[in-house]
Amino acid sequence: MNTCKKCHGEFQGNYCPDCGYPQKIERIDRRYILAEIADVLNFQKGFLYTVKELLIRPGHSIRVFLNEDRKRLVRPIMFILVTSLIYTIIIKIFHFDDGVIDGARAALDGTNMATFTIVEWIQENYGYANIIMAFFIGLWLKLFFSKYPYNFFEILVLLCFIMGIGMLIYSVFDIIRGFTHANIMMVQILAGFIYTTFAVGQFFDKKKIWNYVLGLVSYLLGMFTFFFVAMGIGVIIDLAR
Secondary structure, three states, rough: EOOOOOOOEEEEEOOOOOOOOOOOOOOOOOHHHHHHHHHHHHOOOOOOHHHHHHHOOHHHHHHHHHHOOOOOOOOHHHHHHHHHHHHHHHHHOOOOHHHHHHHHHHHHOOOOOHHHHHHHHHHHHHHHHHHHHHHHHHHHHHHOHHHHOOHHHHHHHHHHHHHHHHHHHHHHHHHHHHHHOOOOHHHHHHHHHHHHHHHHHHHHHHOOHHHHHHHHHHHHHHHHHHHHHHHHHHHHHHHHH
């Protein structure tokens, strides 16, 4: 008889019948690493599959994740963290300015203001900043789409997926900018807004044009609210010193 290392029950065979824990864990070697990489890139239920589904049919894919199957798509929090990391790495490789954030950073540079520290933190921690921003966008979406049967946390899952794809869209445009030196930043921003509008409208009801408009308005209001609150906290801290 074997003793399960997880639940401590006794069993015969290779796997515990109670919790499914293996009797012997596979040793990490080259084959294991290659299998892990293949699993992540798997078009059936990995990172690339998630990207493909969210680009082609975001509304349907996210509804299926919420209501039917949560194993085929990458976990939403992990997805937005990984995509934000990809975006941050590409920004640093090509040394791009990052629009509003870099403008605010330049204006506050050389000061010891708390506002400057907050702006720096946002720029260096896009993954966490995106999750916080999703909270504010989610509040507006919940307000505008209150008649739909989705709670606030389900809307946050929606936003993690949508904003994650947004980071990848920006990353692709930044790579193009890096190699061609073309001035396409406005096209890049527009593409992000178009995808967000498309995804939110599809999720709630793709047949109603007004839903697409409300999706875009919610996203913009959420972004502005996030930066307003962040800057407000910095100003309060500076005044309290």
